[in-house]
Amino acid sequence: MTAPRDPSLTDEAAPAAVRTEGLAKRFGTVTALRDINLRVGHGEVLGLIGDNGAGKSTLVKILTGFHQPDEGRVLLNGEPVELRSVQHARSLGIETVFQDLALVNTLPVYMNLHLNKEPRIGPFLDKRRMRAQARRYLDDIGISIPSVNAEVANLSGGQRQAIAVARSVYSDAKILLLDEPLAAMGAKEGGIILDLVRMLRERGDVSIIMIVHNYAQVFDVCDRVNLLQHGEITLDKRTEDTSVEELLDLVATEYRTGGKFAAGRGQYLSEVRGDGTPGSAA
Amino acid sequence: MADPVTSDPSAADAADLDATAAAARVRSTGLRGVGQNLMRLRELSVVLVTAVLFAYFAIGQGSAFTGKDNLGNIANYTSAAAIIAAGEVMLLVCGEIDLSAGMTFAMTPILMMLLHNNQGLPLGIALVVALLVAAAFGLFNGLVTVLLRLPAFITTLGTLYLVHGLTLKVAGSHPEPAPTDGTFVQVFASQSHWWSEIVWAIAIVVVMQIVLTSTRWGAYTIATGGNYLGAAEAGIKVRAMKIRAFVITAVFAGFAGVLDGIHTPQSFDPNAGGNDLMFTAVAASVIGGTALLGGSGTVIGALFGALLLGILQDGFNIKGLSVNTFIMVEGIAIILAMVLNTQLTRFRRGARAE
Structure with a gap:
């Protein structure tokens, strides 16, 4: 255990x-x-x-x-x-x-990178600084984006994920x-x-x-x-x-011995259903 | 329509990762350029259509259309709708709507006059109190919608009847005379200048456009409508953003009611504005380029949307066309504008690299 x-x-x-x-x-x-x-x-x-x-x-x-x-x-x-x-x-x-x-999606990259942490001049967003910082962040960690002014909706899944990671970093x-x-x-x-x-x-x-x-x-x-x-x-x-082999082996063993877990789950399912029929999961 | 770079097969077939990435960069740059132009075009198109319509009626009808009195008519029609739309756009951008705005428009000035006449409050203070009552209804709309998770459509439909009934009850169903002179009237849309109401509308629209595009309030409103959970996750107070939009819409609607009553009929009718005006404001927003889906919008566009509808109605009127025709055209204009908006958005988004 x-x-x-x-x-x-x-x-x-x-x-x-x-x-x-x-x-x-x-x-x-x-x-x-x-x-x-x-x-x-x-x-x-x-x-x-x-x-x-x-x-x-x-x-x-x-x-x-x-x-x-x-x-x-x-x-x-x-x-x-x-x-x-x-x-x-x-x-x-x-x-x-x-x-x-x-x-x-409807905000540009530089706004997304600064979401809820926007630099400001008085009450106004300091867009120039946001753009410059965004460019620096992305160059720094090697993300290639056509422009920091691009709307996020226009980017690919990988680019969007990368921007989300960059924001966290x-x-x-x-x-x-x-x-x-x-x-x-x-x-x-x-x-x-x-x-x-x-x-x-x-x-x-x-x-x-x-x-x-x-x-x-x-x-x-x-x-x-x-x-x-x-x-x-x-x-x-x-x-x-x-190695990949060792991991695959461990997972394969899990499937082979899976009966124990599956039976347990079936029992659980029949308990919550209260009908005594074995769970279909087995 | 097709971007030549996108359809270049050699770029798509390139096996080398760097080359493909570079191609993707070029491709999205090209499409981004187009996309941004279309973004601008979205506001530009309503401006162009408005200008064309104006020219059409100006040439066809001459001074009957371009005369000072008639420009005043158009300005009046546009002003109230544009001021309410300035609030509705903020609401639409964060994914909500206020159906009760037309009733708040009627209630606020009547409340102001009753406070002035019966309670002896100076007009200025009566105005502030009346606007606070309008704000309270906006707050109510926001709290019920956001905290009790009722669709805004339902909440504000309820408020619509509530406010309308209240107005009729306190006003005794008859109009209250509006003040006709004094500083108060001079400041708030005196009838002696045809432009005195529309300058208020323009000022409010310009301020709200700046708020929407250049402040945290605007950015968070867009974020709230664009990705509610994501914005909340980023620590944005999404519920507060929505509630704020409900409050500002109600206050603008009430303020527009005061301006409009002083400027035009010089009386405050409990049946003024109403659903017709509210829907005109929503229509102006949509025609101006604000999607009902939330996440994007333009206050300036809504002003031109209202102006477009004003010119159309007035022009039809002068040409002797029936108002029924105008209503039909208004309906078609709304659908066309919406189709255009969604298609343009799809076109822009369709550009996304796979």
């Missing part, structure tokens, strides 16, 4: 940017997460993989302040914190880029949570984001936790990979110490 305690999960050497101790989350009778001990070092990129329903999104939502854990705690730089809300987490430097991008994010940043993106579009993550890793001033589906992409940009299965971290390795 309990994942083995890895000595690298403690703060002996240096406090981690984010660490969780024994996080657990239940929704009614369903245990979404149990005993999650996760560690992300400063400037490290952690890839979070796992099947649908394994608990990845719940974990990210706890770290982003959206859900509160039932057990365990979160530590930032070794200090325990209670993430009360998304705003509170953000004030502590945890920024999340969700799939439903928080960009406004420039809001003084210390920890960046990317919820499936490559979902619904072609290879070229995904490449924009992978390049961006790689670039941020090289700069090393922000720690990144990203949910990824494509294992090859994990090895492409992540320092470390955590595999979530049924609410538990079943693998925590540096990417150079593991």
Whole structure:
């Protein structure tokens, strides 16, 4: 049941940017997460993989302040914190880029990059400064956009995602949570984001936790990979110490032994239905 | 229509990632240019149509149309609708609408006169109190819509009847005479100058256009209508933005009622304005280039939309065409403007690189 305690999960050497101790989350009778001990070092990129329903999104939502854990705690730089809300987490430097991008399609790029942080001259928006800063931000992290004056609606999915990431990075994010940043993106579009993550890793001033589906992409940009299965971290390795084969093997084993979980779920479903019929999920 | 760069097959087929990215950049730059021109065109088109109509009636009808008295008629028609539209555009941009504005238009001046005549308040103070009551109805619209999550269509439909009934009740169904002289009248749309109401309209429209395009208030209004959840996530107080738009619409509607009553009939009719005026303001907004979907809009466009409708109605009147024809044309103009807007938006968005 309990994942083995890895000595690298403690703060002996240096406090981690984010660490969780024994996080657990239940929704009614369903245990979404149990005993999650996760560690992300400063400037490290952690890839979070796992099947649908394994608990990845719940974990990210706890770290982003959206859900509160039932057990365990979160530590930032070794200090325990209670993430009360998304705003509170953000004030502590945890920024999340969700799939439903928080960009406004009808506003230009430079406005989106400064949303809710617009520089002003008196009551008026300092558009000149916003444009200049936007250009600098985008050049800085190597995002190519036709013009900062372009309406976001006219950009591609990858460019939009990149702008959302750029906005988070420039809001003084210390920890960046990317919820499936490559979902619904072609290879070229995904490449924009992978390049961006790689670039941020090289700069090393922000720690990144990203949910990824494509294992090859994990090895492409992540320092470390955590595999979530049924609410538990079943693998925590540096990417150079593991391989796509090992991950696939673990997931295949999950499917082979899946009967146990499926039966449990079927029982649960029949309980909530109260009709005694076995759940169709089995 | 087709952008030559987009249809260049060699760019699309280029296997090299950099080359494709560069091509995409060129492609979107080209389309962005077109898109921005169309954006400008959207305001420009209503200005052009207005100018053409003006020229058409000016040439055809001569001084009957271009005379000072007639320009005054057009200005009057335009002013009230444009002032209300200045508020409605803010509401439409953040994805809401106020159907009760026409009734607030009638209520506010009557309230002002009752406070002045019965309570002995000076006109200026009576005006402020009456506008505060209008603002309270706007606040009510906003709170019910935003906090109780009622569609604005329903909330403000209710307020429409509520305000109308209230106005008839306190006014006893008969018009209140408006003040005809004094500083108050000189400041607020004296009837001795044909332009005295429209300068107020222009001033309000210009201020609101600047608010919409160059202040946080405007940017957050656009963000609220463009991506409600996303804007909220970015920390924008989206509900406050909507409530503010409801309040400003009600205040503008009330203020327009005061100006209009002083300027034209010199009396405040409890049945003035009403739904006809409210829909004219919404029509002017739509014709001017504001989508009902939220996220974009133009106050200047709405002023020209109102002017266009004013010129049409007045021109038809002078030509001796029936008002019924005007109403039909107004209907077609609304649909045409809306089709044009959505098609232009689709054309701009369709340019998005895949």
